[in-house]
Amino acid sequence: MAEVKLLGAWGSPFSRRVEMALKLKGVEYEYIEQDLANKSPLLLKYNPIHKKVPVLVHNGKAMAESLVILEYIDETWKSNPILPEDPYDKAMARFWAKFIDEKCMPAIWQIMWSKENEREKAIEEAIQHLKTLENELKDKKFFGGEMTRLKD
Structure with a gap:
């Protein structure tokens, strides 16, 4: 089974957006809460450019920016499409x-x-x-x- 982790923050609508997509797709994932006032080494490792959430890590490969992540989720897990085909x-x-x-x-x-x-x-x-x-x-x-x- 694929390893999926989501680095997010409870108050981030962008993190919630990714969580909803993973749940709609039925993807099991580990949620790792981040303290944005005290950024973790994990967050800095996986998003060294923007240093913000959300970050999705799938099989050791990380990506940032919620809209980019949504497209990745939609293209990786084909069931229950989020975006239209047209x-x-x-x-x-x-x-x-x-x-x-x-x-x-x-x-x-x-x-x-x-x-x-x-x-x-x-x-x-x-x-x-x-x-x-x-x-x-x-x-x-x-x-x-x-x-x-x-x-x-």
Whole structure:
């Protein structure tokens, strides 16, 4: 059986994203909690460039960045596909995932960490990004199409 380890942090939505993908795929893995204020030698070994979570280690080979990891998981374990098969639909799913990471998440975090006099502007920015995302989803059940991805 393949050895799979996930280095993550409980408060990281990016770690949760990878955990959900592994669970959807039915992949057994060892979760190794990381203290981001005191980075472990393991984290520094497996992600020396960014020094952040998540990091997936599969049979001794490590990879970082949650969206990269999701694609790897989807291509390695074929059951219960996460991304659509159609190249255009797959590209659009990647686009919206990047939009969430680069626009929505920073705007939401800005609300939590901004000074009180800057918070209203941060809230407006977050609302605009979330409205854009909501408009894309409108009547869709899934980003990648109208069929469920999980198969018995």
